[in-house]
Amino acid sequence: MTVPTISWSNFAISRHLEPLSGPYTLFKGDPEELIRLIKKRWHQRYLANGNSTIDKVCAVSVNPNQFVCPVVRIEDDMICHAKVIRRRPEEAPYIQTTVEGSPLKALTAEIILYSAAELEQTNERSTDSDWEIISINASPVIKEPMTPLAMARNQLEMPGGSPRHYSSDEWALAVWYWSQHALKHM
Numbered sequence: 001m002t003v004p005t006i007s008w009s010n011f012a013i014s015r016h017l018e019p020l021s022g023p024y025t026l027f028k029g030d031p032e033e034l035i036r037l038i039k040k041r042w043h044q045r046y047l048a049n050g051n052s053t054i055d056k057v058c059a060v061s062v063n064p065n066q067f068v069c070p071v072v073r074i075e076d077d078m079i080c081h082a083k084v085i086r087r088r089p090e091e092a093p094y095i096q097t098t099v100e101g102s103p104l105k106a107l108t109a110e111i112i113l114y115s116a117a118e119l120e121q122t123n124e125r126s127t128d129s130d131w132e133i134i135s136i137n138a139s140p141v142i143k144e145p146m147t148p149l150a151m152a153r154n155q156l157e158m159p160g161g162s163p164r165h166y167s168s169d170e171w172a173l174a175v176w177y178w179s180q181h182a183l184k185h186m
Helices: 010-016 031-040 116-121 148-155 168-180
Strands: 006-008 057-062 071-073 080-085 094-099 108-115 131-139 181-184
Touching (some): 006 010, 010 131, 031 057, 031 108, 031 131, 108 116, 116 131, 148 168, 168 181
Parallel strands (some): 006 131, 094 181
Antiparallel strands (some): 057 108, 071 181, 080 094, 108 131
16 A cells, blocks of 8 residues: 655644644644654554545544643633634634643544545645645543534534534534533643
8 A cells, every 4th residue: 555645734733733823732743753653554544533435534543642632621610711713714713711720641642634635625735745634633532522613613514614424422422521621721
C-alpha cells in the first residue's frame, strides 16, 4: 500500500501547535514528527466519527505521550468562564465555556485527516497534499464523543461543518459526556 502525502492544514496549525488559539489539544513534538507517526500507522487508519467512507475522512491513533489533553472533569464549585467566539469569520458565533482545573491525562490521541477531495468540496484545502491533518483529539477516555456543537454543525450542514448524520445514541452520549467534562480555561 502506498502512503499518500500528508500535511498540516492551516486550521490544525492554529489549533494544535504553540501558541494555541484556544482550549485545544497541544502537540508538543516537531510537526514533521507527527506526519511520520501518521504515515507509520496509515495502514491502521479507521473511519472517524459519523463518516461513511475512509476515502474522504479518516482517523489515525498514535501514542498519546506527546499530547496535552485539554479536558477537565467537572467538579462542584469550579470556576467557569464563558465567551462568545467564532472559529472562523464565516461561521456563526457561539458561547464557549471553559473551566479552571487540572487537565486529565491523555489516554488516547486521535488524528483526524481529510482527503483533498473532501477539503475541495468546502473550499478549505490548505496544501497540495493528498491528505491534511484537520484535528487532533487527545482524550482521557478510549472513545471520546465529539462535542454536541461540532455534531450539530456537521449534521445541519452549517458553515465549517462536514455533512454527517449521527444516531440518537451518539447524540445522547455526546451530551452526557460533555455535561460531565469541559475544556480547560487558558
